Amino acid sequence: MAKILLVEDDINLRDIYSARLQAEGYKIITAADGEEALATAVRELPDLIVLDIMMPKISGFDVLDILRSTPETKETKIILMTALSQEADKKRGESLGADKYLIKSQVTLEDVVKTVHEFLDAKK
Amino acid sequence: MKSNYSVLAGVTAGLNGLALALAAGLYFLRPELLQSLVQAEILAGGSLLVLLYFASLHQLAKKRWLAASAGVMALLSAANLGFLIIQTGGLDSPFYAFWLLGVVAAGLFGTPYVLALLAITTAGTGLAFSQHQFAISFMAPRLGQLLITAFAAGLAEWIHYSFRRPTPVPVTQPAVKAAAKNIATDVLMSRMADGVVVVDGNGVVKMMNRAAEEMTGWDAASAVGLDYHSVLELKTADDQPAGSDHDPFYRSGLERKSLVASDLFLYSRSGHKIALSVSVAPISDSSAAAGCVAVLRDISKEKEVERQRSEFISTASHEMRTPVAAIEGYLSLAMNPKVATVDTRAMEYLTKAHDNTKHLGALFRDLLSVTKLEEGLQTTQLVPVNLSQMVKDVIADMEMVAQKKGLTITYASGAAGSDRSVMPIYHVLADPERLREVMTNLIENAIKFTTEGGVTVGVSADPKIVTVRITDTGPGISPENIKHLFQKFYRVDNSATRSIGGTGLGLYLVRSIIELFNGRIWVESQVGKGSSFNFSLVRTEPKPAAAASTAQPTAVVTPQPPASTAVAIDGLRPAPVPVGQTILPAGGGKTA
Numbered sequence: 001m002a003k004i005l006l007v008e009d010d011i012n013l014r015d016i017y018s019a020r021l022q023a024e025g026y027k028i029i030t031a032a033d034g035e036e037a038l039a040t041a042v043r044e045l046p047d048l049i050v051l052d053i054m055m056p057k058i059s060g061f062d063v064l065d066i067l068r069s070t071p072e073t074k075e076t077k078i079i080l081m082t083a084l085s086q087e088a089d090k091k092r093g094e095s096l097g098a099d100k101y102l103i104k105s106q107v108t109l110e111d112v113v114k115t116v117h118e119f120l121d122a123k124k
Numbered sequence: 125m126k127s128n129y130s131v132l133a134g135v136t137a138g139l140n141g142l143a144l145a146l147a148a149g150l151y152f153l154r155p156e157l158l159q160s161l162v163q164a165e166i167l168a169g170g171s172l173l174v175l176l177y178f179a180s181l182h183q184l185a186k187k188r189w190l191a192a193s194a195g196v197m198a199l200l201s202a203a204n205l206g207f208l209i210i211q212t213g214g215l216d217s218p219f220y221a222f223w224l225l226g227v228v229a230a231g232l233f234g235t236p237y238v239l240a241l242l243a244i245t246t247a248g249t250g251l252a253f254s255q256h257q258f259a260i261s262f263m264a265p266r267l268g269q270l271l272i273t274a275f276a277a278g279l280a281e282w283i284h285y286s287f288r289r290p291t292p293v294p295v296t297q298p299a300v301k302a303a304a305k306n307i308a309t310d311v312l313m314s315r316m317a318d319g320v321v322v323v324d325g326n327g328v329v330k331m332m333n334r335a336a337e338e339m340t341g342w343d344a345a346s347a348v349g350l351d352y353h354s355v356l357e358l359k360t361a362d363d364q365p366a367g368s369d370h371d372p373f374y375r376s377g378l379e380r381k382s383l384v385a386s387d388l389f390l391y392s393r394s395g396h397k398i399a400l401s402v403s404v405a406p407i408s409d410s411s412a413a414a415g416c417v418a419v420l421r422d423i424s425k426e427k428e429v430e431r432q433r434s435e436f437i438s439t440a441s442h443e444m445r446t447p448v449a450a451i452e453g454y455l456s457l458a459m460n461p462k463v464a465t466v467d468t469r470a471m472e473y474l475t476k477a478h479d480n481t482k483h484l485g486a487l488f489r490d491l492l493s494v495t496k497l498e499e500g501l502q503t504t505q506l507v508p509v510n511l512s513q514m515v516k517d518v519i520a521d522m523e524m525v526a527q528k529k530g531l532t533i534t535y536a537s538g539a540a541g542s543d544r545s546v547m548p549i550y551h552v553l554a555d556p557e558r559l560r561e562v563m564t565n566l567i568e569n570a571i572k573f574t575t576e577g578g579v580t581v582g583v584s585a586d587p588k589i590v591t592v593r594i595t596d597t598g599p600g601i602s603p604e605n606i607k608h609l610f611q612k613f614y615r616v617d618n619s620a621t622r623s624i625g626g627t628g629l630g631l632y633l634v635r636s637i638i639e640l641f642n643g644r645i646w647v648e649s650q651v652g653k654g655s656s657f658n659f660s661l662v663r664t665e666p667k668p669a670a671a672a673s674t675a676q677p678t679a680v681v682t683p684q685p686p687a688s689t690a691v692a693i694d695g696l697r698p699a700p701v702p703v704g705q706t707i708l709p710a711g712g713g714k715t716a
Contacts, residue, residue, distance in 0.1 A: 012450030016457055023462040054442070083442065086557060104449065105489060109456050 002120045003027045005046035007037040007063065008081070009055045017050065020109055021116060034058030038066055041073050048119055049073075050112075051098075053082035053089075061096060068097040077119045081112070319420035322407075323352045323373060330415065339400075339420055341393030356420075357391040358400070376404040376416050386423065387505065399424045434496075441492045448488065452481045483627070490629035493561070494612075497636055506641060508551045508664045509559055511590055515581055518563045522579075526571050532578035533567070550583060550590045552661035554641045559661075562634045563592070566657050569630065570596035577654075589643075591660040600651040609647060610635040634659075 004026050008014045011032075018028045029044055031037035033055055041049060049067070053060030060080060067073040080098040082089065083105060093101045100115060107115075313320060319336030323329055329352050332344040340347070340355055347355045352373060358366040368374050372385040382405040390400045401421040407414045455478040457463045459471060466474065519533055526533040552559075570579040577597025584591050601609065601616065608614045613628035638645045638659045649655035 010446060010450070012447075013453060016450070016453035019457050019463055020460070023460065083445065087560065105445070105485070109453060 001025065001027050002048065003029065003044065003046040004116065004120075005029050005031065005037070005041055005044060005049045007031045007034075007049065007055075007060070008052040009033055010052075013052075016109070017112070020113060024113060024116070026116070026120070034060070034063045037063050038070075041067060041076070042070065045072060046076065048116065049076055049078045050116070051078055051080050053080060053084060053093075061092060064093070064096045064098060079112075079115060079119070318422075321352070321356065321418045321420065322415065323418065324415035325377070327351050327353070327373070329355055336420060339390060339392060339398065339422065341396070358388045358402070359391060361387060361389070372402045372404045373416060373418065376406055380406050382406065390420070398422050399427045437492065437495060441488070444488050445485065448481060448485045452478065452485065455481060487627045487629075490627045490633060493633050494629055494636070497558070497633065497640075506553045506555060508666050509554045509556050510666065511550045511552045511554075511559075511592070511661070512548065512583060514556070514560060514563060515583055515592065518560065518567060519581060522564070522567050522571065525568070526579065529571060529574075530576065531571060531574055533571070534578065534580055536580050536582040548583075548585075549666075550585045551664050551666045552590050552641075553664045554643075554661055555637075558637045559641070562637050562659070563594075565630050565634050566594045566659075569626075570594055570598065570655075570657070572626070574598035574654075585663060588663055589660045590663045591658060593656055593658045595654060595656040597654045600653050601647065601649040601655050602651050606647055606649060610645070 004021060006014060006017055006021070006028055008017065008030070009032055014030050014032070018030060022028050029040060029046060031040045034057055037049075037051070051060050051063060055063075060082065064078060064080065067076065067078065077099050078097070079100045079102060080093045081102050081104060082093075083103070085103050085105065090101050099119070102112060102115065313333040316333060316335050319339045320331075320333040321329060321336050322331040329347050329350055332340075332342070332347050332355070334344075337343050337347075340357075342355050358371065360366055360370050366388055370385065370388065372383055372388075375385075376383055382403070384401060384403045386401040388400050388402060390398050392398070399422070401423045402418055403421070404416050404418045406416045455474055458466060459474050459478065515535060519535055522533055567579060567581065574596045575598070579597075580593075580595045582593040582595070584593070605616045609616075610631045611628075612632045614631075615626055615628040635645050638661070641661055643659055643661040645657070645659040647655060647657050
């Protein structure tokens, strides 16, 4: 059973993504901010991390950067989720090592599920 | 002597001349009055001098070398008169009267002549006095003559001054008015809150008012005479010196028209930075290097207000979208059988709620875009954008969406019959983010309203403009709807399309953006056949730096064999080339 770490500061979205992905059969661990995310990632070593960018204290970009610099999480698959639709941000995400960049306003919940399948079912 | 010589002077000189001519006539007709050949020669010489003087009168009319010619002539005629008088008896000469006449003329010819004549007269009298052994009895009547000469000279001088025409410099009302205006202008200049700088055709500062002194940290006395670059340190937002693209002085001089630049920053001598609005106007003059006048306005406060407003809008937008996303998410969970179980009734209501939520989200998104756009009208910088690359990117992004509906999306190059894997590189003057919005919006629409077939994107260009054509095989748009298509909140009132949804703001936004770029947008459509949305933009050349950053090979024009080769060269995966389906039948398609 694949393990997904969901990093999202909005409580509702956290609930929604968790519920939906659990229904697909994945084990979901959540983190509400960057610090918690980093600690949890190293401790739990998830197969996939779904990472929100707009968060208080540390932004998702910084979390991504640190994750990629940490040996345990260097290779973990990371999907960036964000409300930011600027091209520059997409490039930044990709340059920092994200495996996929999804824009919340453009993708539906089902698209997210599909993307998660792509990443995790392939591994199986 | 700056006086203009009047006609009176000319006439008097004429009389003098006539007198001499008369003397010459006397010599020849009544020789008993004149005793020697020398006299005759002098008379002839005198007449010649007078003739020369008359000849120089045309100079009088032309006012050229007036003082010199009149003076010379006057002196010569004075000398001649003098000799004449001496030869005919000195102070006893009957020609002494003419001497007086000459004095009057002298008054009209100027002070030096008067003084010269007075000197000569005094010397002559002194000489005669000595010849008569300084006898007082001789001197007495002669003294009278001397005094009369002096008086006549004085009188002549007075006449001369009062008859003199005004000098070329009019020291009258207009001059006083002008002086007063200058004072008013000075006061105005020094009191103005905005800086004023006048620069000549060579870029040299000619004038700077007090506000400009304060802004730049230079005082006018030191700044005048320097090149404006040293005094006005202008930089763009990214801290680069304002080059020829951004320098309003340079551009104004080049294009010879007034313009305003509101995106620059001025660094004062002490390093203080202020946001500036520079308004430059050329000083109209027939010569090319006439210079310009610039008004500098500190817009730091305005910029701060603008920044706060933008920040408010972004925060507000994020705030509003959050609950909408949550509602939408929960509704979709409730509707998903994998997560929750609901009866058919509930499902129906949930679905409707969900649709409305999506509509709400779209409205927020579009409303914010419109607000941002209307606000950003002044600050948008148009730069060269690689349109071809952008088209490729957007098509790549949209492919998934199109495929979900079973539609194809392809790129078609402008020239009919050319190999489709070749992508000529066109650059346009635009704002990259907004242009992308336009393209995404139009293609999204095309996909949304098409049920089968596909979308074709074509790009064509002439030396001045680049045209993009987005064609779909949808239901088409009727002429009545086309009229209102780009209006705010307009949605086609049609049972078939009503269910498709939309906010009615998309096309309004698209048109606003295209027009912001000085472009044109229009639609061609036939009900039942499909629609074609076209927009044209100003063509430009790529900036060297921009070309490097997009890492595009320039001008890939050589025709390529099959798609695989094209991949190797420009990194684009080949677009699918289905046969027949995406080409708009009869009259549309590639001939953009």
